[in-house]
Amino acid sequence: MRTFKKVLTAATAAAALGGAVVATASPAMAAGRNGVCDPGEFCLYFNSNQGGSVSDFTGSVADYGAKQPSCYDFKGPGNGKGVCVKNNAASVWNRSGQTVRVYFNSRYGGHSQDFGSGARGNLDSTLKNENASHQFLGSNPPSSKTNMSYALYQTGGGRITCGFDGYTSTPGRHEGIDIARGIGSNVHALVSGQVINVVWGHTGSGGLSTIAVYNSSLGKTIIYLHSAPSGSLRIGQSISRGQVIAVESYRGISSSGGAHTHVEMRPGRTTLAAKSVSDWHLDNPNPTSFWISQGYNVR
Numbered sequence: 001m002r003t004f005k006k007v008l009t010a011a012t013a014a015a016a017l018g019g020a021v022v023a024t025a026s027p028a029m030a031a032g033r034n035g036v037c038d039p040g041e042f043c044l045y046f047n048s049n050q051g052g053s054v055s056d057f058t059g060s061v062a063d064y065g066a067k068q069p070s071c072y073d074f075k076g077p078g079n080g081k082g083v084c085v086k087n088n089a090a091s092v093w094n095r096s097g098q099t100v101r102v103y104f105n106s107r108y109g110g111h112s113q114d115f116g117s118g119a120r121g122n123l124d125s126t127l128k129n130e131n132a133s134h135q136f137l138g139s140n141p142p143s144s145k146t147n148m149s150y151a152l153y154q155t156g157g158g159r160i161t162c163g164f165d166g167y168t169s170t171p172g173r174h175e176g177i178d179i180a181r182g183i184g185s186n187v188h189a190l191v192s193g194q195v196i197n198v199v200w201g202h203t204g205s206g207g208l209s210t211i212a213v214y215n216s217s218l219g220k221t222i223i224y225l226h227s228a229p230s231g232s233l234r235i236g237q238s239i240s241r242g243q244v245i246a247v248e249s250y251r252g253i254s255s256s257g258g259a260h261t262h263v264e265m266r267p268g269r270t271t272l273a274a275k276s277v278s279d280w281h282l283d284n285p286n287p288t289s290f291w292i293s294q295g296y297n298v299r
């Protein structure tokens, strides 16, 4: 990933100039970035076994920045003080009450390693001096990756009926993933965020429904089509991962036998799905790495 990393470095430098450094969540106990690993914080160390200078965090950081003076740096006394933490950490102490996941790429991408609440440990050989972001996952994250077709319904019986760009008989390029379990199944949000569009629609081919949930720290919008949005959904509402947002239906599908939920990941803030049927231009990137980074198998 050396070549790829150079490309990322240019991108992060631009992001740093724009001030696009994202930090979320601030446990009340933590003292903030003071070079001491306080209770409530997640800490990166310059050396193995919690040695050298420490960098303490109270929340997720999608992009550390790559250069001084704007990067997140090691602040405690000892080896590495003042060095940017990106690609320079060797160990961690997780004093937060949540599992924290460390990633190879910025914006929670690529290889990752989880540290449970209270854990001290060294970064694995892929991540040592190659760390680029970290994410607070909550106090009860799934212990292993969950199939999307299970997570969407929070119960068994769901299955992927058409993958990304997986049209066989339909003309065009499929911009999302179709998952089906049956009319009336509760549909749960796969990613947290803010509702930025709700269209209720109606059953049958002309009645497409849409729910768009934007996650600003990930910089992605997740769009759900065809299911019946919960009556209480409102634009501006915050949605947590796993929250019920709809009931499976066939809104925008000609017959009840074709009922499913179309789940689409779009870069940035976008209120509508990309056109799939009879449109030969693919707008969205392949979402597999994104879904894996969110703890899901694309199954």
Ligand SMILES: [Zn+2]
Binding pocket: 162, 174, 176, 177, 178, 262, 263
């Ligand atoms: Zn679809």
